[in-house]
Amino acid sequence: MAERLGLGVIPGVGWSAREVQTIARQAEEAGFDVIGAAEANNDVMATAQLMGTATTRITVATWIANIYLRHPYVCAQGAACIADATDGRFILGLGVSHQPVNQALGIDMSEPQAALRRYVTAVRSWLRGEGPATHIPQRPAPYPVPVYVAALASPAVELGGELADGLMPFLWSAARVTKSKVWAARGRAKAPDLAPLDATLGLPTFVGNDLEATRTAARQNLALFTTFPFFQRLFRAMGYADEAALMERGVGEDALTDRLLDAICLLGPVTRCQEQLEVFRAAGVDLPILMPPMGVEAARAVIQAFRR
Numbered sequence: 001m002a003e004r005l006g007l008g009v010i011p012g013v014g015w016s017a018r019e020v021q022t023i024a025r026q027a028e029e030a031g032f033d034v035i036g037a038a039e040a041n042n043d044v045m046a047t048a049q050l051m052g053t054a055t056t057r058i059t060v061a062t063w064i065a066n067i068y069l070r071h072p073y074v075c076a077q078g079a080a081c082i083a084d085a086t087d088g089r090f091i092l093g094l095g096v097s098h099q100p101v102n103q104a105l106g107i108d109m110s111e112p113q114a115a116l117r118r119y120v121t122a123v124r125s126w127l128r129g130e131g132p133a134t135h136i137p138q139r140p141a142p143y144p145v146p147v148y149v150a151a152l153a154s155p156a157v158e159l160g161g162e163l164a165d166g167l168m169p170f171l172w173s174a175a176r177v178t179k180s181k182v183w184a185a186r187g188r189a190k191a192p193d194l195a196p197l198d199a200t201l202g203l204p205t206f207v208g209n210d211l212e213a214t215r216t217a218a219r220q221n222l223a224l225f226t227t228f229p230f231f232q233r234l235f236r237a238m239g240y241a242d243e244a245a246l247m248e249r250g251v252g253e254d255a256l257t258d259r260l261l262d263a264i265c266l267l268g269p270v271t272r273c274q275e276q277l278e279v280f281r282a283a284g285v286d287l288p289i290l291m292p293p294m295g296v297e298a299a300r301a302v303i304q305a306f307r308r
Helices: 017-029 044-053 072-085 099-104 112-127 154-163 174-188 211-227 229-237 241-248 258-264 270-283 296-305
Strands: 006-009 034-037 059-062 090-095 147-150 166-168 198-207 266-268 287-291
Touching (some): 006 017, 017 034, 017 296, 034 090, 034 287, 044 059, 072 090, 072 112, 090 166, 147 154, 154 174, 174 198, 174 270, 198 211, 198 270, 198 296, 211 258, 270 287
Parallel strands (some): 006 287, 034 059, 059 090, 090 147, 147 166, 166 198, 198 266, 198 287
């Protein structure tokens, strides 16, 4: 079986609904297996349905849906609808988002790990048709809906191993992918009836013959993530203490050193990016999810570069 490949996009930066659908179709035509949308200034469930109804083969995904924005009942019903509309081509990715994002929305995210456990458990229950009758009795989703969870730190990985069908980490090095296998296995041991865990990884992708230019583009596109405490702690845990210290002091682009970018991104000419991609696959990534620079044309460029 051919190795799987995904595309992760951020359409909330100004894409029209038509552009969302066009990029999904182009990714499908290029041989990508999955296209996921981030929840940033958009409704990611509506975005996934847009992509799904515009395509016929590619799996669509929420990458990821913020659990604090929807009651688990509403999330499950929406997921069931998208899966039905796409004949089962849907992955529901769930996560807690980030403190600055939720704070801006007036959301208290104390004890996010416990909240994620409760939410995933509830969504899966509603998808099975369990729970009290509302207007009418509950019914199970017409198609199975795989549930994946966002994971950065080891407790979240273990939680995903226990409860979910797959993991959706982001900005991990290949070394951390390898290390995460122990944490995931610890969680899976608590749920022996579940199928093998699907390990995805979001990989920022910057293609170009000028390596330094691609690193500059990476710094410009990824500077926002350096402001999030979750990622600051992640980089420190991965051995980039100096870079994390700069991020904690508010240094953005300059904190993304060459060594850090080379560890978490695909950068440079296509052949170099393909070689880096194989390193992540060898470390244990089942489904790499390539994240282009922001913008429709940038997404098209990555689709073309990795056309199969």
